[in-house]
Amino acid sequence: MVETIVFYTLSALILGLGVAVITTPNTVHSVLFLVMNFLCVAVIYVVLEAEFLAVIQVLVYAGGIVVLYLFVVMLVNLKRDPEAHQDPRRLSLVGLALAGAVLLELAGIVVYSYSREPSAPVAAAAASPVQGNVEQIGWLLYTDYLIPFEVASVLLLVAMVGAIVLAKREL
Amino acid sequence: MSNTANFPLLSLIMFTPLVGAGVLLFVSKPNAIRWIANGFAMLGFLVSLPLWFWLDTTSPDWQFVERHEWIPSIGAEYFIGVDGFSVLLILLATLMGAIAVLSSWTAITERLKEYYIFLLVLQAGMIGAFVSLDFLLFFVFWEVMLVPMYFLIGIWGSANRLYSAIKFFLFTLVGSVIMLLGILAVYFYNHEVTGVYTFDITRFHELNMPIELQTWVFLAFFLGFAVKVPMFPFHTWLPDAHTDAPTAGSVILAAVLLKMGTYGFIRFSLPILPEATRNAVPWVVALCIIGIIYGALVAMAQTDWKRLVAYSSVSHMGLVMLGLFALTPVGITGSILQQINHGIATGGLFLLVGVVYERRHTREISEYGGLAKVMPAYAAVFLVLTMSSIGLPTLNGFIGEVLILQGIFVVNKVWAGFAATGIVLSAAYMLWLYQRTMWGTVDNPKNEHLPDLNLREWATFAPLLILAVWIGLYPKPFLDRLETSVDRVMARVSSVYPPRNVLHDDGQDAAELPALDGDVSDVIEIPVRGGAR
Amino acid sequence: MEITPAHYALLSAALFIIGVVGVLVRRNIIIIFMSIELILNAVNINLVANARHLENLVGQVFVVFVIAVAAAEAAVGLGILLAFFRNKETVNIDEMNVMRW
């Protein structure tokens, strides 16, 4: 029962904050709504017994990425309203309609499929010798997913270098 | 086979200019390019000098032979070697190459790098053609020479250069394509008789083909080589190419490239197709005599200095061909010597035209006059080369002329009589040219302050003058080197003349030469069922 | 009433569409980037929910990678944005058409 209440509350918060993010005219506000949104998602993770991810969500997303956004917003010192100019040919309404249609379809699929054929738990991967959420994820990352992990690190390195190159005025 | 160590001298000579061209690719300063190109051209000459000294003039064998597989599937080989004849031509090519490169020092100012690379590649191609003993290899080099020459004329030439370059290229190409057909005919015939696929010309030299096939192949070869010589009706590319080529191009063209044609006749046409050659003598001689007189007369009508020299070339090469088709040792020896002489004299004359062209940028004879007053040394050099060209005794041209005319005289006196009119006509047009350019008063104010020859130009002429006098006074070293080459050809085309070098008849050398006894008609007993179809 | 994966899926879908709408409708490119973050979060929620439902931690591992990619994307994207802004003095996506030709 508690879970239900928590879920609905959090869902409402997440969706509401999400709508706020994309509707607020002020960019700074938008960023702040985003932070809150992420925090709510972190709570969802806790509910879903993914404590490690929750921590990551707070640290990386809310703490790192969003702060990055804030910096950019400040660096981009806008002298005029960023949304002032509007191209007459843009198809925002069509997009909106399509988005709505897709949402309906997705909802239809979800409702329909989960009600018809509840899935059975999949056999867990090879039993890990460790217990606890963080240990298990660590185990997986450093054994089965070592190579993707390393690739991800390279990706981050590349992104870092790229960002520096792009952002620097002159090399 | 070779009498020297296994040192690949010929390859070295051939690849030195190529290495130079390769080095030039990485140089960009104009003066550095000049120095390096000159250095390699000079080096090319120096490494070819041992040929002169190391050649065994008494041995009828091919010397400095190198033989490696090339395209084994069709029997083509990297088979190179020389005899006295090719040694002289190689030396001529390397010397004239060095002179041509040196003469371009100030004449060429744009696209230096490409220019020198083309010159060096051209030289490698010429040497390659002279050393090839594999017919396919020869053909490859033969075609390789066309390309750099085409660009030399087309890029660095004068007014009408594109027309001339294309004409030169197409003319020669048509000839050589037909020649290729001839080569293939011999190749397949050889396979039919011996069962071996090979382009080895030493084997072809022992082939006795049926007369019909010989005639056709002779025609094919004739077209290829006669265009290059050039003989009378195929000569019109020459004046255009010479006139529009840059000086160095004209020099190389006159001194060496034209010799490709006569070289081809001596090395391929005559020994491979002896019977057809004998049958063709009257026709070829007729063309030669027409060429001699016609070239001289047309030269007389020219108003363009370079074109005049070019037509004199037609006349002289007619004489060379005449000596060749006398089919006597004296005639062929004279013909070969005259090729060298023509290279020296006409090459030198083109250089001379280049000298004034560089100063005045015109070749119209009427623009000049009285140059002996302003450029006395130039006039002196011009006089010597003119005299060499018209065959004054004590200079080189005379020896060649006398040998050729004597050689043809014993064959037919009337031919010789007509051919000898060339000496009168050549004197007429050359002296008229000399009078119009060197003598008289300096009428044209532009000519009043022309500088005389400078040290570099002297350096280009000095070797030519020395050679002209040397060959004129003491041609024996040259003639000695030709002995076995001439005998090799004579042994094939005539049963009258025995080889001179039967001194060391230890059996082995004698076996190298084809049997002499009996005329060729009874040698054609080899079963033949039509040549290559 | 039990909370099934379907609930989470619906939540995820809704958040996803919100992100999509943000991408499609807004002209401020910073907000468009943030919308993309929303989309990624929607995906993450779905993954985590299913990981619990299927009792398999692979889903969570994937989330780690998604976060890494998101970080990279944000860094590079914002770098491009800054460079662009320096040249054009704008963050309006309708004015970003230099690549059109």
Next chain:
Amino acid sequence: MDLIWLIPLLPGIGAALNGLLGVRYFSKRVAAGVACVTMGGALLLSIGAFYQLLGAEHREHVVTVAQWIPPIPLATASGEIGAFEVPWAFRLDPLSGMMILIVTGIGFLIHLYSVAYMDHESRGAYARFFCYLNLFCFFMLMLVLGSTFLVMFVGWEGVGLCSYLLIGFWYHKQSASDAGKKAFIVNRVGDWGFMLGIFLIFFTFGTLDFRAVAEAAAEMPVEVGGFGVLSAICLLLFVGAVGKSAQIPLHIWLPDAMEGPTPVSALIHAATMVTAGVYMVGRNAVLFSHAPMVMQVVAWVGVLTALLAATIGLVQTDIKKVLAYSTVSQLGYMFLATGVGAFGAAAFHLMTHAFFKALLFLGSGSVIHAMNDEQDLRRMGNMRLYMPVTFITMFVGSLAIAGVPPFSGFFSKDEILYRTYLNNKLLWGLAVVTAGMTAFYMFRLIFMTFFGEYRGPSWGHQEGEDHAEAHAAADDGHDADAQGHAWHGPHESPGLMTGPLWMLAVGASVAGLVGIPAAFGFRNLIEPFLEPSFTAGAAHEATEHAESHLLEWGLMGFSVLIAIAGIALAYHFYVRRPERSEQLAKHWAGAHRWLTNKYYVDELYGATAIKGTIGSARGLWTVDRHVVDGAVNGAGWLTRACAWVSHVFDKYLVDGMFNLLAWVCTEGSYVFRRVQTGLIQNYAVATLFGVFAFVTMYLIARYVG
């Protein structure tokens, strides 16, 4: 005698020094010194060699220096394989011995003379002149010493070159350069015959050595009444001789050759080179004596040349032209002598002629020098007052050429006339007429120059105009220093010029004494001495004729009379009654015009040979451009025409289809282009539409289908 190869070589070295270094670096003094010393050395060597030859038992000596053309097999007429081989070999025998004395002796004197004569040339030209002069001597000595035909031919052509260069020495003058070219080309025509003759000799005998050829020819029958191979050889050789010795019809170059400096005219165009033809015929006496038909031709060509040249000489007004035609005429005499078989007489006359003609030319040079380069006889006169030495020596020379005893010309000319008389009376008649004319025109020259009134430009106080005029008349070849010093009237020449004149005058007087006819009771020295050169070894024919000495005396007296008559006539016309000559010229205006225009031979050649050659050259050039090259270009055009047709086909048919397709695409794209708005979000919408479509398809497939 083994050093005879040094005789030509010394002047050769001199020429090389002057040519390579002198023109640039030598002072006038050094250049002249080098030339004269080398010539003097050659003279001393020649004298030494000649002396040894006189003392030798066998008067023939061959020195082979080196191999020139190594032996190369070649078929000969006999069917055997001979060897074409030419050594650098030199031969000293009586004939060449005499010739080298003439060449080096007169050559040396003329070198000395030139030192003074050419003094007003610039330094470079001065050295160049001596280089050419030495080079000429080199080739001339090579010609006379050569032991084979080909070595002789080397000299033969070489002297032609030097002649060309020296005639054209003042190359800035159009006339000089024309004359040089003409000389060379006309000589080349002769050389054409000579060369073919050489080839035929080799073909016939298998050797080119003089001695071997002569011995082989002696074995062959005399071609009486037939025209065999020997006749052919001789005729071809004679063509060469005609060219070199300026006989009809190739005589035209020699008068023009007077454009060269006067010492050159003396040395080359009087004393030595032009006699090379005679020398060559004499050298091949054995061959010629086996071809009587050709001998007839030689004799007739000789006598006609002598006569025609003498007639032209009668009316020439240029002092050097008179001497030039006189030379042609005298050469005709020599050929007449060879033609009648009197080779010794020909050689004898060659020698005496060398002396007196060189003398006359040098004398005329002295006069020209004194008159500041005036050559016209009509502008001279009374010069004996101003230049007595020149007058005396030239007078001696004229007496010699006119055939007045006891001067040299008398003996040699008389020998020829006598031998001609024995052979053919008609030839003799023509020759005697010529002798009379010779005396006339020579003394016409002497009288017009040295007697009468002075008709030349004045000098001294009224220098201004005339001086300028004289300079205008003279050529502008004399460089700055010539312009600088003023002309002070005719004057005697310096010692370096008169010295050689004296020596030659002595020679012209006494040279005849070596050939006094037997009729005088002395021994004729020269003919027996030369005899071995004209016969093949042992075959020594008896040349003594059974005619009485009375006949010889009679003929001698007659020719002396003729000569004196000629002199007297000249005296009458040009000293006593100068106006008579002009009246005569008017009276015979037609003939006079023919003679002054040299029978229009030059014009004839100009209209035929030269015009024909140039015309055919131009014609062939047109043919070459339009027909031969036209064929090539036509082939090129045809190829291009074919190429154009296939180009059209390709362009409009084959390519057309592809272009149509492309056109459709292009036009279609205008429609679709509107979709491309450049707005990223529109593309995102499209993507979303794709998602929508896929999801819809999924739904339909999953739940409906």
